[in-house]
Amino acid sequence: MSIQRKANKPGRSQTSGYLFVLPYALLFVIFILTPVVIAIGLSFTSFNAIEKPRFVGLLNYINLITSDDTFMKFVIPNTVKYALIVGVGGYILSFLLAFGLANLTKGPRTIFALILYSPSMTTGVAMAVLWKIMFTGDQTGYFNSWLMSIGAINEPIQWLVNSKFLLPIVIIIGLWSSMGVGFLSILAGLLNVDESLYEAAAIDGVKNRFQEMIYVTIPSMKPQMLFAAVMQIVGAFQNGMISTLLAGNPTPGYAAQLIVNHIEDYGFIRYEMGYAAAVSVVLLLIVQIFSSLSGKLFGEKD
Amino acid sequence: MNPQRFEKGQIKIYLLILPMVLLTGLPIVFIFFHAFKPMEELFAFPPKFITTHPTLDNFRALVKASRSAGIPLSKYIFNSILITGVVVFGSLLFSTMAAYALSKLRFKGRRTMMQINQIALMFVSVAVMIPRYLVINKLGLVDTFFAQILPLVALPVGLFLVKQFVDQVPDSLIEAAYMDGAKEWQIYLKVILPLIKPAIATAAILVFQQVWTNLETSNYYINDESLKSLAFYMNTLAGSTSNTVAGQGVAAAASLIMFLPNFILFCILQKNVMNTMAYSGIK
Numbered sequence: 001m002s003i004q005r006k007a008n009k010p011g012r013s014q015t016s017g018y019l020f021v022l023p024y025a026l027l028f029v030i031f032i033l034t035p036v037v038i039a040i041g042l043s044f045t046s047f048n049a050i051e052k053p054r055f056v057g058l059l060n061y062i063n064l065i066t067s068d069d070t071f072m073k074f075v076i077p078n079t080v081k082y083a084l085i086v087g088v089g090g091y092i093l094s095f096l097l098a099f100g101l102a103n104l105t106k107g108p109r110t111i112f113a114l115i116l117y118s119p120s121m122t123t124g125v126a127m128a129v130l131w132k133i134m135f136t137g138d139q140t141g142y143f144n145s146w147l148m149s150i151g152a153i154n155e156p157i158q159w160l161v162n163s164k165f166l167l168p169i170v171i172i173i174g175l176w177s178s179m180g181v182g183f184l185s186i187l188a189g190l191l192n193v194d195e196s197l198y199e200a201a202a203i204d205g206v207k208n209r210f211q212e213m214i215y216v217t218i219p220s221m222k223p224q225m226l227f228a229a230v231m232q233i234v235g236a237f238q239n240g241m242i243s244t245l246l247a248g249n250p251t252p253g254y255a256a257q258l259i260v261n262h263i264e265d266y267g268f269i270r271y272e273m274g275y276a277a278a279v280s281v282v283l284l285l286i287v288q289i290f291s292s293l294s295g296k297l298f299g300e301k302d
Numbered sequence: 303m304n305p306q307r308f309e310k311g312q313i314k315i316y317l318l319i320l321p322m323v324l325l326t327g328l329p330i331v332f333i334f335f336h337a338f339k340p341m342e343e344l345f346a347f348p349p350k351f352i353t354t355h356p357t358l359d360n361f362r363a364l365v366k367a368s369r370s371a372g373i374p375l376s377k378y379i380f381n382s383i384l385i386t387g388v389v390v391f392g393s394l395l396f397s398t399m400a401a402y403a404l405s406k407l408r409f410k411g412r413r414t415m416m417q418i419n420q421i422a423l424m425f426v427s428v429a430v431m432i433p434r435y436l437v438i439n440k441l442g443l444v445d446t447f448f449a450q451i452l453p454l455v456a457l458p459v460g461l462f463l464v465k466q467f468v469d470q471v472p473d474s475l476i477e478a479a480y481m482d483g484a485k486e487w488q489i490y491l492k493v494i495l496p497l498i499k500p501a502i503a504t505a506a507i508l509v510f511q512q513v514w515t516n517l518e519t520s521n522y523y524i525n526d527e528s529l530k531s532l533a534f535y536m537n538t539l540a541g542s543t544s545n546t547v548a549g550q551g552v553a554a555a556a557s558l559i560m561f562l563p564n565f566i567l568f569c570i571l572q573k574n575v576m577n578t579m580a581y582s583g584i585k
């Protein structure tokens with residue numbers, strides 16, 4: 001009813017709504033929506049960026065599953081590990097840190113939050129340089145030098161070349177920089193939980209902090225939890241580029257090859273754009289699946 | 303939650319959180335020290351964490367490196383400031399306008415548009431680098447400033463956060479303005495904008511971070527060196543120099559220059575961010 005009434009008021013034509021949305025919508029359609037549609041389209045073609053794309057049906061997807069050994073043997077297991085630890089683990093860590101911070105006074109809380117958030121502001125540039133210096137492979141590297149001085153190792157380790165260490169390093173860097181917008185959202189959510197809910201819960205028999213967290217805090221900030229989950233997933237996948245910044249593309253022995261690096265490898269190094277597009281579609285689907293799982297966990301049913 | 307003063311119970315939390323905070327902060331402190339290290343400290347063995355004789359040598363070397371490359375550092379700085387300025391302004395203007403319409407104006411397709419934008423929160427831009435290039439190429443934007451600007455203006459997170467905040471503006475205020483004969487654009491300027499300053503500040507930070515540090519546009523859409531951004535130049539510099547010990551100092555200086563504007567902006571605006579994040583939930 002109220003919608004009807006408002007729409008019919010003089011001066012509130014539908015057109016002005018469209019006019020206000022238009023500039024954003026236009027750029028959104030051109031630079032976000034169209035590329036996604038093209039990616040889906042190209043994924044059914046063979047395209048080398050010079051000749052016209054040639055329709056090949058599901059061939060790219062079939063090849064991806066049946067004959068891309070790198071994808072099956074390295075990219076998928078690496079991506080799953082990375083996504084579970086940096087995505088899910090990082091998310092739990094953001095929540096726990098935010099929960100701790102919310103129980104501190106304002107001054108220290110603000111400073112700690114700033115420090116925890118700042119790695120997510122470091123660029124690809126800063127990250128790559130910083131970690132390259134830290135993990136230099138000879139004894140002049142900070143990490144090697146430190147481990148040798150405490151006697152944990154006897155000779156320097158080639159961190160960024162050794163396939164055993166590369167993925168863990170990428171994961172650690174991912175975790176380090178994962179306290180981003182999602183973390184801030186959770187913190188703000190925690191600080192805005194209605195205090196009277198806790199009092200009511202105490203009367204209902206909620207005894208300790210942990211029970212409070214499960215039965216009161218999380219249910220009353222589900223929307224923030226969901227927003228943070230989405231941000232965390234997207235951030236984790238975007239940051240995957242760090243592995244090629246550190247170790248080149250392909251990474252030694254494909255040890256830290258993640259799905260975004262696989263796209264870059266096929267798209268910009270081998271110019272197999274159709275195939276790269278198929279991998280992109282798979283990536284977008286993975287993000288979508290993770291997000292809808294979070295939606296199931298935290299979504300509010302109307 | 304949100305205690306007013308220090309109590310004994312908080313010591314436990316400090317003990318748990320402090321190590322995490324230190325571990326997170328150390329690498330950034332390290333970059334800071336490293337950027338000001340003189341040559342002999344860069345070469346020191348065992349490597350030193352703290353700088354005892356800070357110098358600006360690395361920053362001087364950085365300026366010199368660009369001079370010998372033919373394009374002065376000031377050109378890259380100019381490009382980046384121009385690009386960042388236009389994108390931040392455009393993005394804030396367009397997303398506040400769209401947020402106002404999506405939240406307060408009634409028109410067909412409004413809900414669908416909001417849902418599409420919400421799905422786009424999951425947009426991983428690296429996944430569509432190639433199709434984006436094709437679009438930019440088709441529009442004839444390769445090697446223009448537009449290729450550095452236009453793809454970054456529409457930022458779904460920005461619109462989402464601003465829209466959530468506009469939702470908090472009471473309809474009665476807008477009704478009252480209508481009664482006084484205000485037009486939509488007057489309401490947007492005089493009622494909405496002043497009330498959503500925290501959300502604007504937050505969106506500004508997010509957009510700034512995206513643009514200031516963006517490598518994608520310079521990497522893939524620009525061939526003309528003189529149009530590339532500071533982030534791009536710093537990245538090539540860091541990439542080519544960080545393999546030598548002497549170059550590490552220069553690379554660290556470059557990193558610091560890229561990091562500081564983000565950090566300072568966030569420090570200034572952090573109060574607004576927390577205020578906006580309170581309404582960030584997806585329902």
